[in-house]
Amino acid sequence: MHYAISTTWGPTDTTRAAIPFIFAATALEAGDSVTVMLFHDAVSLAVPGVYENVVPCGPPAKFSEVFAHPNADIIVCKPCAEVRSIHAENLREPSRMGGMGEFYQKVAQSDCKAVAF
Numbered sequence: 001m002h003y004a005i006s007t008t009w010g011p012t013d014t015t016r017a018a019i020p021f022i023f024a025a026t027a028l029e030a031g032d033s034v035t036v037m038l039f040h041d042a043v044s045l046a047v048p049g050v051y052e053n054v055v056p057c058g059p060p061a062k063f064s065e066v067f068a069h070p071n072a073d074i075i076v077c078k079p080c081a082e083v084r085s086i087h088a089e090n091l092r093e094p095s096r097m098g099g100m101g102e103f104y105q106k107v108a109q110s111d112c113k114a115v116a117f
Contacts, residue, residue, distance in 0.1 A: 001111060002032065003027050003033075004107045004113070005020050005037065006036075008041060009041060009117060010054075011053070012041050013041075016117070017041075018054065020036060021065075028065070032071070034066070034072050034073070037075045045063065046092050047086060073106075074094065074096070075096060075097075076098065077098070077100075
């Protein structure tokens with residue numbers, strides 16, 4: 001199964017920022033693949049040094065596990081990032097710039113379930 005996960009929460013709400021990554025890590029541990037689409041404030045999480053300072057209240061964050069997993073595709077909304085002065089060269093690997101069209105292509109796959117946070 002593939003999960004396409006969209007999120008808008010970033011460092012301004014640390015617990016909400018962590019929840020999509022906890023879900024993604026759980027899916028990856030189960031052998032599934034994920035696409036995480038970062039919108040709005042969540043684009044900041046793809047900048048090196050940011051998620052390391054996001055400490056949620058509750059379960060431990062799983063940012064590093066998801067960013068490092070070979071079955072995770074992290075797409076950063078290009079318009080959301082650029083309005084925050086974040087450019088492709090500022091992103092943590094393996095995340096990449098993309099848009100709604102790419103997210104739609106993932107969601108449209110027959111073996112995909114969409115999850116929004």
